[in-house]
Amino acid sequence: MSQLPAATVVSGASSGIGRAIAEALLGQGRTVVNLDYAAPQWEHPKLASFQADLTKEDETRQRAADIAARFNVTALVNNAGATRPGTIDTATTQQLDDVVGLHLRAVLLLTQAFLPSLRACRQGRIVNMSSRAALGKPERIVYSATKAGMIGMTRTLAMELGRDGITVNALGPGPIATELFRQSNPEGAPQTERILKSIAVGRMGTPEDVARAALFFLAPENGFVTGQVLYVCGGTTLGVAPV
Template identity: 75%
Template sequence: MSLPNATIVTGASSGIGRAISEMLLADGTTRVVNIDYTEPGWSHPNLSFFQADLTNAEATSAVARQVTSQFAVTRLVNNAGATRPGTADTATVADLDYVVGLHLQAAMLLTQACLPAMRAAGFGRVVNMASRAALGKPERVVYSATKAGLIGMTRTLAMELGGDGITVNAVAPGPIATELFRKSNPEGSEQTRRILASIAVKRMGTPEDVARAALFFLSPDNGFVTGQVLYVCGGTTLGVAPV
């Protein structure tokens, strides 16, 4: 008996992950599996929730085995993230360990767990959620390092897996109006006003802006695009991003 097809979206209980999941579910072609530490405040008949601490390797491997025993996962969005702000003077090893576990370790383990089903299908889509901060951002020493590392992982996986019909791409959001962003950039603060002034389109991004970019990479029709980074940033990378 074949397993039902599904798409994993980590961190889909809220924010960008939720927006991606809702768009996928509206399309009606897949179940969505949300792996998150926090239970979702929303539901859908084709949404499944698995609770896990994705900063922990054993917990991540365990939930990956659980999900892949119930579903044939051919699409994966490594979206779960955390900022852990810190400067060159204040960043800690604990901060680094935390974001490496969440951004890099979980992405690698979940991708590995999904490869058998993707290879069996001759089709796979992996989307990694990077960040404009990968190009450098003050007070984000460990965050920017791991997001840059995720871009490197994306490019290498794309090279290794392309022959299996699997594409691997990254979406790199800029300033997006999520709860995570507001925690570090309170509304009305001088820092938030500076950010708004730097955005070429003169507005904050929305989770839906990022979700539409992710759905482009997830589409079965876009099999000739791999190893790429799409900055969804309102133009904040202009003059900064490499051509």
């Protein structure tokens, strides 16, 4: 049995949805490790933060090794993300490389780095942050492609790791009021108004809405739910997502 302190790693927890998930976990008394390119502007006695550019393989590997040397990682939330808006006419291979590195390669590297401790605890939990855009979204060609790739990775990991007691699930947030959302959808812009009108529950989602869904997947007692995608989207996927 490891003598290192048990912890949940949340990538991209300096702000937005990642911060909300981290704060919810801290509220349960858990130790949380934040892995982000920017240092958080908030503190908690049980929060440890590491900085890394997760689009860079060597940097990701090194920080993951640093975390594994200091903590017994029993859960992992692959939350860090970037939108890189663009259509097929404007998207660049550099944008594609960036989001592949962040949404797919980093997920692979972090999962591999923490597998020994995830397996050892016999109830490891992995949550991957996909998106409603995985079902298709105009002007998000590279973003939607990699977020859909995360779902394929989630399902395959669930099949491979289930016998080890590890569950692997994905969340697909829809319109969530974060700084990242506002950057791509300014208040009052026509596309923002269209999004608001498409939400069945009549309001934008909050980071806390997503955090509560993450807590369900991360709970030790929920070991019979794996390989699933939960769209936290206010109903925007109705008529789009497969039954």
